[in-house]
Amino acid sequence: GAVVSQHPSRVICKSGTSVKIECRSLDFQATTMFWYRQFPKKSLMLMATSNEGSKATYEQGVEKDKFLINHASLTLSTLTVTSAHPEDSSFYICSATTGSEQYFGPGTRLTVT
Amino acid sequence: GQNIDQPTEMTATEGAIVQINCTYQTSGFNGLFWYQQHAGEAPTFLSYNVLDGLEEKGRFSSFLSRSKGYSYLLLKELQMKDSASYLCAVFFNKFYFGSGTKLNVKP
Numbered sequence: 001g002a003v004v005s006q007h008p009s010r011v012i013c014k015s016g017t018s019v020k021i022e023c024r025s026l027d028f029q030a031t032t033m034f035w036y037r038q039f040p041k042k043s044l045m046l047m048a049t050s051n052e053g054s055k056a057t058y059e060q061g062v063e064k065d066k067f068l069i070n071h072a073s074l075t076l077s078t079l080t081v082t083s084a085h086p087e088d089s090s091f092y093i094c095s096a097t098t099g100s101e102q103y104f105g106p107g108t109r110l111t112v113t
Numbered sequence: 114g115q116n117i118d119q120p121t122e123m124t125a126t127e128g129a130i131v132q133i134n135c136t137y138q139t140s141g142f143n144g145l146f147w148y149q150q151h152a153g154e155a156p157t158f159l160s161y162n163v164l165d166g167l168e169e170k171g172r173f174s175s176f177l178s179r180s181k182g183y184s185y186l187l188l189k190e191l192q193m194k195d196s197a198s199y200l201c202a203v204f205f206n207k208f209y210f211g212s213g214t215k216l217n218v219k220p
Contacts, residue, residue, distance in 0.1 A: 034207065034208065041215075042212070042213075043200060043210045043211060043212045043213045044156070044200070044210045045210075046207060046208065046209075046210075049207055091153075093155050093156075095208075101158065101161065102146070102158070102202075102204075102208060103158070104148075104155040104156050104157070104158075105155060106154070106155050107154065107155045109153075
């Protein structure tokens, strides 16, 4: 199947700093990528839909200015958590779709101290 | 809103068969997906239904009834490594996930 990578896999940052997470589709072009957040023992919560060349569509309750999404190319989307706080600590997962199937990245564990 | 319901947790014995149900009420429907997720890892794709009926893939099968808004994932010949969370997701412009079913496989 298709491969999606995320970088970094783990990151620890101090409160108030910003963190960028990259999501890449390695062997296919993805016009749409999704960003999810997952709390321990909970299911995936869709944060936003990232479309190449246009603004991301955010889900209700997700702050656009806090979670900046950029989909610069057909193989790369980035999520920047700005002015991170401890409550932003979570598992962030991206996925890329070919239309009929969705492929997940391995996830990024963010810890804000 | 979209509602996708799954049992929270199930326990089964190694070698047995287990069925994980999923019911959904969504404003649209383009397909239903099942994913497996081990703790601390990203979900991995298991099965996909668009039309009514049963899709079989080795030890895993998934069934869909669109008129009833119902699907199930059937796992046969359970192995210890099948202990994981199983996520049901409906695709309609984007993916809507259920809360997941944690499956515990006991020896």
